[in-house]
Amino acid sequence: MATASAKKWWKNAIIYQIYPRSFCDSNGDGIGDIPGIISKLHYLKSLGVDAIWLSPVYPSPGYDNGYDISDYKGINPEFGTMEDMERLISRAKRLGIKIIMDLVINHTSDEHEWFKKALAGDPKYRDYYFFRDKPNNWGSLFGSSTWTKTENGDYFLHLFSEKQPDLNWQNPDVYNEITDIMRFWLDKGISGFRCDVINIIYKNSLENGRPRLILKGREHYLNTEGCHELLKRFNTEVWSKYKTFIVGETILVTPDDAKLLCDENRGELDAIFFFEHMDVDSRGGVKWFKKRYRPHKLIGVLDKWQCALEFPANYLENHDQIRSVNHFGNTKEFWEKSAKLLCGLNLTLKGIPFIYEGEEIGMTNGDFRGLRDIKDIESYNINKAMKRLLLAHSIRRKLILRTSRDNARTPVQWNSSENAGFTTGTPWLKINSNSSFINIETESKDDNSILNFYKKMIEFRKASQAIQEGSYRKIAAPSDVYIFTRESRDERLYIYCNLTSYGRSVEFYGDRIVFGNYTEDDWDPFYLKPYEFRIVASNI
Numbered sequence: 390m391a392t393a394s395a396k397k398w399w400k401n402a403i404i405y406q407i408y409p410r411s412f413c414d415s416n417g418d419g420i421g422d423i424p425g426i427i428s429k430l431h432y433l434k435s436l437g438v439d440a441i442w443l444s445p446v447y448p449s450p451g452y453d454n455g456y457d458i459s460d461y462k463g464i465n466p467e468f469g470t471m472e473d474m475e476r477l478i479s480r481a482k483r484l485g486i487k488i489i490m491d492l493v494i495n496h497t498s499d500e501h502e503w504f505k506k507a508l509a510g511d512p513k514y515r516d517y518y519f520f521r522d523k524p525n526n527w528g529s530l531f532g533s534s535t536w537t538k539t540e541n542g543d544y545f546l547h548l549f550s551e552k553q554p555d556l557n558w559q560n561p562d563v564y565n566e567i568t569d570i571m572r573f574w575l576d577k578g579i580s581g582f583r584c585d586v587i588n589i590i591y592k593n594s595l596e597n598g599r600p601r602l603i604l605k606g607r608e609h610y611l612n613t614e615g616c617h618e619l620l621k622r623f624n625t626e627v628w629s630k631y632k633t634f635i636v637g638e639t640i641l642v643t644p645d646d647a648k649l650l651c652d653e654n655r656g657e658l659d660a661i662f663f664f665e666h667m668d669v670d671s672r673g674g675v676k677w678f679k680k681r682y683r684p685h686k687l688i689g690v691l692d693k694w695q696c697a698l699e700f701p702a703n704y705l706e707n708h709d710q711i712r713s714v715n716h717f718g719n720t721k722e723f724w725e726k727s728a729k730l731l732c733g734l735n736l737t738l739k740g741i742p743f744i745y746e747g748e749e750i751g752m753t754n755g756d757f758r759g760l761r762d763i764k765d766i767e768s769y770n771i772n773k774a775m776k777r778l779l780l781a782h783s784i785r786r787k788l789i790l791r792t793s794r795d796n797a798r799t800p801v802q803w804n805s806s807e808n809a810g811f812t813t814g815t816p817w818l819k820i821n822s823n824s825s826f827i828n829i830e831t832e833s834k835d836d837n838s839i840l841n842f843y844k845k846m847i848e849f850r851k852a853s854q855a856i857q858e859g860s861y862r863k864i865a866a867p868s869d870v871y872i873f874t875r876e877s878r879d880e881r882l883y884i885y886c887n888l889t890s891y892g893r894s895v896e897f898y899g900d901r902i903v904f905g906n907y908t909e910d911d912w913d914p915f916y917l918k919p920y921e922f923r924i925v926a927s928n929i
């Protein structure tokens with residue numbers, strides 16, 4: 390029986406994110422699917438992960454690859470059937486792997502029955518959304534407008550694309566519908582949800598926003614009291630009845646906002662994804678306009694969040710970000726070393742590590758030739774917006790190719806065959822040509838590969854109380870070198886991360902080197918090599 394003090398399973402979990410479209414295609418239509426995922430469960434087991442976060446698999450017209458849901462209780466036929474999904478849940482369970490589903494409840498697809506009925510004038514369903522005679526001045530998250538005119542001449546609100554109308558969470562019917570959906574899936578045996586943009590779902594009012602550059606109007610919907618109230622109700626009325634793990638994707642959060650959202654005594658979310666570390670190289674928080682990446686900025690942000698939260702959800706990659714080895718590593722001279730360093734960092738920080746498909750083999754950004762290779766709706770809208778600003782094609786191409794979310798969505802590279810073992814057909818998105826040597830089959834045979842480094846790091850983590858449960862403290866270090874301790878009752882580990890492509894002199898503490906991404910012969914007592922990762926242990 391669970392008691393209040395019983396240890397929650399997710400506190401020691403390592404979670405692997407699957408973007409189903411790009412994971413593994415079982416039937417040759419070029420689109421990853423659920424039987425494809427089932428066929429790779431043993432691989433995930435051998436990697437050592439405890440749970441899978443599955444990006445949306447619900448029916449969807451696919452304008453935002455499933456983040457525009459048209460039926461919350463079904464399975465997108467492109468991905469398989471409900472039987473396939475049930476089989477996935479039970480097979481995973483047999484292997485001791487839990488499934489967490491994506492829950493997108495800020496908006497539905499405009500092709501959802503509710504929205505269709507609303508457009509047809511049904512008053513019940515009109516109140517599920519926001520229809521107004523005149524748009525307000527709110528800013529959009531996707532570079533388009535936030536209001537779209539209907540055939541009746543009024544407008545509906547969408548913070549994302551016009552294919553994603555926002556739900557009206559002031560309406561109790563919406564609450565009942567969505568909690569019913571949550572129970573439907575939890576009863577099928579899933580273990581929790583990753584809640585999409587959860588901190589913006591409750592709109593206080595639709596008044597005009599104060600003038601500001603990014604997301605005008607956000608004071609009316611960001612982290613509102615109404616949102617906190619909803620989360621508490623979800624928790625007491627649904628989540629707490631199951632042994633769930635609930636992680637919220639939260640935009641523009643500060644550590645103080647996050648503390649409220651994850652405070653165990655308040656009973657809202659278990660963990661949140663913050664974005665601040667993703668934006669250390671963007672100008673004014675606009676990711677399309679990059680500035681030079683400086684590792685000390687990343688270190689500062691990670692340290693701030695490590696200190697603020699008891700269980701941060703740690704990630705360096707997901708389906709919305711570029712590949713971490715491009716972002717924070719070095720794909721030219723130090724691809725392998727820097728990918729291993731990022732693995733070490735992500736898996737030794739305090740909290741719950743998330744690994745995104747392909748990250749474990751050091752997959753890189755897409756090698757797209759031009760805008761025609763890009764499929765993402767966000768990139769498409771930004772391109773349109775930049776065109777309106779009369780930016781030249783060459784500039785738009787450069788900005789979009791290096792930042793598009795499609796960089797992380799290229800199919801997983803399973804082997805060195807023509808379509809990387811992802812499909813026997815034509816892949817929906819171009820496969821990287823480096824799949825000839827960056828692929829799971831090749832790396833699993835090489836003891837020194839990034840993949841095997843992940844496996845060893847995961848094993849090391851699982852055997853270490855200090856890493857799984859210990860305290861965290863940053864230690865003074867030369868700029869761009871991150872040194873921190875993880876400490877439990879019997880053990881203190883010093884974690885060294887040289888986030889630069891040159892060697893750095895550092896002071897070493899501790900007694901014995903127990904892990905690293907260089908071989909023992911290379912270990913220098915006063916010096917970290919480029920992108921060196923090292924764990925030094927000392928007894929207490």
Ligand code: GLC
Pocket residue numbers: 453456457493549585586638708709
């Ligand atoms: C989240 C998802 C992203 C999606 C957006 C709208 O940020 O991660 O992929 O486009 O929400 O649902």
Ligand code: CA
Pocket residue numbers: 414415416417418419420421422467
């Ligand atoms: Ca398929």
